[in-house]
Amino acid sequence: MSVKSAKRALDIMEILSHFPRGLTINEVSLKLGLPQSSTFNLIKTLTQEGYLYQDELKKYRLGAKLINLGTVAMESLDIHQISLPYLNVLMERMNETVFMSVLSGNELVYIAKILSNRSIRTTAEPGHVKPLYCTGLGKAFLAFMPEEERERLLDGMTLKQITPRTVTDRKELRSQLETFREQGYSIDDEENEEGLYCVAAPIFDARRDVIAAISVAGPKERMTIRGTEVIRDLLSTSQAISQKTGFIQ
Template identity: 60%
Template structure:
């Protein structure tokens, strides 16, 4: 037998998750057909406890505690642990650093990193967050997310220059994302860190939606000289991990 209050909390989370731009109490109440007074109390409690955030327009979005829980849930769902043996083999094949990341609200969160003994220094570490528009992993998400989700993220994003190569024009970025969708993988050409070149590919779940992304990163000259070989190994690995979590 379900508990009514717990059921309402879950329905609020599910609704807000599908509206990254946020919703007011009135909009939540109307969408879920809950009384506005009880919705106000429920949302207020979730906000105070850190499970929801509130912006300047009093619109509610998913909060930081859910990011922590989501990261733990992701580990227990075994996307990273299912993928780790495949990532290790990929690292051995290409002899470069390999990453896996998941989407958390409008940013990526690294969940795995497999270092190679000739790895170059990078700021990316498991648990770290980075923007989507200027990273290979992030652009893999943007290239393969449903159009409405991609638009919601880009509408919110401030395309600030991180390096001289960062793409800051949305039209140019969208053109590039379309090309990546056709290629099956994305590219970060020193757009987030000087000297770092990255190829990234999507991981799809049983419902055919992107669940994670994996990448190979290394010095630009070394990566470009073996680009086709690395891309082939990357795509092969992404298909194997996707299959391991139910994608067919």
């Protein structure tokens, strides 16, 4: 989709936010000065993705998916602000890239990326989404969330082979997650990006729910040589942030 189309899609959601009782395609088209054909196509796509819905009067309104995204955005702002000083210290200690993410539906959303002076190239950036099953951060969520929620998410996932090391067998993945839960941290061994090794840990709130995850990522050789040190500092950081959000161990 082009930048122009993306802007129009945002304009549609913006205009509908001012009309809680909804608008027809023709009304949206007139208010935004857009061709009715392109307005129809954009609204159809937004509706299929859950960002809009059509009521019984054939009018379009903002969809429920935006509620979830808005909630995640508000929570992300708080946890990001609390965590940033700790993430910077962790990066300085490790001299590797440090990430933070939150959960949005069945995907991972990156909300922070702290680069070191020797960071390796990675496609992960704040605002980007990635699967849960093949990332260290995603596996931290899956390993430490309630079993019922984990099984619901796993049942709805398609485990695609992204790199030669991606785990696509559900039994193996479940066994891996149990190990991660017992040891207190998760690992992505070049499963989402070749050359990238990641160690991740969960952030808990006062209700003992996983509200975020943090990770240290770098080349496998560097990360494994300093394995014990990386795990120690990562867990120390995740525990300190969890305490700030009200978690009592």
